[in-house]
Amino acid sequence: MSIDVPNTKRARAQAKGPFGSVGKVLDELDDRLGVAKGGRTFMDKIFPDHWSFMLGEIALYSFVILLVTGVFLTLYYIPSQDLVTYHGTYLPLDGMRVTEAYASTVNMSFAVRAGLLMRQMHHWSCDIFVGAIVVHMARVFFTGAFRKPRELNWSIGLTLLTLAIINGFLGYSLPDDLISGTGIRIAYSIVLAIPLVGTYIGFWLFGGNFPGTMIIPRFFILHVLIVPGIMIALVGAHLFLLVRQKHTQFPGKGRTEKNVVGSPMFPVFMAKTTGFLFVIAGITALLGAFAQINPIWQFGPYEASRISYAVQPDLYMAFLDGALRIWPSWSFHSFGHTIPFEVTVPALILPGLIFGLCYMWPTLERLFTKDNELHNLLDRPINRPKRTAAGVSMGVFITVLFFASSTDVIANFFHVSLEEVLIAMRVLVIISPIIAYPITYRICKELQHTPGSGKRKTANVVTRSEDGEYIATSSPVYVDDAHHGLAAVEVPRFISAAPDEESETSGTRVVER
C-alpha cells in the first residue's frame, strides 16, 4: 500500500484519529482485548446527581486510603510478641522491656519519616470509613434502595460493615499498647463466654491461655491479608452489582422505573468523583497531621498486670462496649458450667440480633408488605412512615449504646455519679427506641400533608419597577445550575454510539435499563 499522505504535523495528527495517541492506543487494545464494549458500559454508567449518592463514596475512598497507608505501615511494623528492650527517641520508655510489636510501632511513629502521619491517617481513615458505611447504609435503608432486586447488595454491604468493624478491632490491637491489650483481654473474655465451647475456641485462637505469644502475629495476618482480601473482593462485588443493576433514583420529572437519569461516568462523574477523592484524602491528611489519635507512647506497653481507667474502644466497637457496660450482672452457675450472661448476652447475642435483623430486613419487609415488585425508584422516607420509624428506633437504640460506652467520661465531665449515669443509660436504652417510633411515625404522617414538601425550593426574586413598585417573582428551579454548561461528549469512533435520549432536565442523560 502506497503512502500518499504528506508527512506534515497535521497529517500525522489526522492519521491518529480524533482522539490522538490515547485513542490510537485504545484502538490497538480493542483489536486485541475487545475493551470497547466494556469501556462503553463503564463510561456510560449513569450516576444520579443527588448528593446522598456521594455518601458511599466517602466509605469507598476511605478504604482506598486505608489500603495505601496500611501498606506503608506494614513496611515498618514487626508482628512479634518477643520482648526487646526499648532504646529509642521517646525517653519515658527508655530501657523498658516491651514487645517488638510495640517497639516497632513507637519507632514507626518517631523514627520513620512521615511514619506518625501515616499511622494517624490510617487510624482516622478507619474511623471515617466505618462512620461513612453507617451513614451510607442509613441512606440506603431510609430510601428503600435495598428492595428487590438489590437485596444481595444490601447483604454484601452489611458483611462489609461487619468485616470493617472486625478489621478495625484487629488493627487497633496490633500496637500491643496498654489500651489495645485491654481490648484483646475483653475479646478473650467474650470468646470464653460462648456457652460450652468458649474455652476451647479461646485456647484455639490464642494458642493457649491469654495473653500468650501468638495473638499479635495471628491478628496481623488476619488484619493485613485475610480480612482485607475478602473486603476487596466484596467491594468489587458491591460495585459490580451496582453497575449491573444500575443505580436507583429519586422519583422526579422524566424518571421512571425503566430508566436512570444522571451524569455519565465520563466525563462528568469521573471529574466529580476524582475531586471528591482528593477532598477525602485531603481531610484525612489534615486530621492525620493536626489531630493526635491513639498516642500509644503515652499508654506504654501492655502488661497483663496493668490497667488504665477510662478505656473505651474505637467508635465502631462503642455500641458493643456500651452494651457490656450497662448489662446487669447476671450469670448462670450450675451442672459444673458457668454461663456469664452479663457477657454472652450483650457481647454475642445482642450484636447477633442487631445484625441478623439488618440482614433479614429486606425479606421481612417483603413478607409484611407482600410487595414482590422490582423497585428502581426510591421512597422518600416520609412516605414510608413505618420503615422510617423502625429505622430511627434502631438508630436511637444503637446511639444510646454508643453513648453508654463512655459512662465514666460523661459522669466525670458533668460531675454526676457514675451509677446514676449507668442507670440512666439502662432506662434510656429501653425508653428511647419506644418513644422514637411513634414520634417519627407521627412526624412522617404530618409531613406527608405539608403542601410543597419534597419540592425543590426556588428563590423569590424581588424587583423594583421604575414606579417604585416591588414585584416578587419565583425563579425557575434550575437557575444558575452548573449542569447547564455541560455539553454532550463526543463518543470515540470505535464505539458504536447509540443516540441517547436527552432528559428533560438539561445536562443529564437518560439510559434505559
Added chain:
Amino acid sequence: MTSFFKRVIVYSTLLLLSLGPVALFTGNANASGQKPYQTPYQTTRKNAGTPNSSIVKKDKNGMVITYGNSAILYKAPPSALDAIGEALFMQNCASCHGTKANGVPANGVSGAYPNLVGLGPATIDFWIDSGRMPATNPRAVEAPRRFARLTPSQALAVSAWVNSLDPSLPDIPTPNLTNANVADGAALFALNCAACHTIEGDGDALANSTFAPSLRDIPAYQVVEAIRTGPGNMPRFTGNLSDYQVRDIVKYVTTEIQHPNNPGGLGLGGLGPVAEGFVALLLGVGLLALIGFWVGERE
C-alpha cells in the same frame, strides 16, 4: 389520632412499665444488700509514711525536724507558726472538726467529721492547700479540688498547730527531681496510678460518686503528699514505694502528664477514643457529607 398510634402508645407504656423497674434494680450494688458509702472522708492511720530514709534530724527533745534523702526531704512545720495556725483553725475548721481538732464539733454531734489529731502535717497541708478544705459542702461524699481558700503559708500554719497537738508523720515533703528517672516513673505510674487516674492522668469518675481527680495542674509536692497520705478514696502508698520511686513518679507526672509533647497534633483533651470518635464523626464523616452535599444535586 389513628388507632394504630394509640396501640403503639399503650403497648410502649406497658413495655416501659414492665421493663423500667427491672432495669433500675438489677446489677446495682446497692440492691444486693450492700450499704452505700457512708463516711465522708477516710482518715489515715497515725504515723503513716514512716520514714524509710537515711537522714533523720531531731531537736534536743527528740522531735523529728527533718528526715528524708536526696530524693525527698520531709520537714516538720515550724512550731513558731502554732499560734497563727490555732487562730486560723478556729476561724476555718473548728465548726466541723471541733476546737480540739478531734472531729467533735461544739454542738456535740460526733462521728461525722474526721479526727485530725495524729494525721501528720502532710495530710493537713494537702487538704487545705489543694482547696478541698474548708469544704463547700461538708456532707458531700467528696470534697472536690478548687481554688485554695487559705494561702500556702496559712495551710502550713494550720498543719503546724494540728501537729503540735500530737506530733506525727508524714511531714511536709519537698521532692528533688534532679536525678529522677522518668522511664521508671512512667512504668510505676502505669502500675500504681493509671487504674484510677487514667494513663493520661486526666482522672475519671469512680464508683459511689467518687472521682479520681485530674493530675494536670498539681504541684510536685502535692503529688508526694497525696501518695504518702492517701487522701479520700486513694490508697496510702508507704512501704511499697520508696522515696526514690515516688520522686520518679512525680517527675513523670510533672513532665509527661502535665506537659505532654503531643507530636501527633492536638491532644484532644486526652480523652482517648471518645474525643477521637466525635472528631471522626463530626469533622470527618460530617464534613465530608457536607462537601458531598455541596458537590451533588440537592433536589
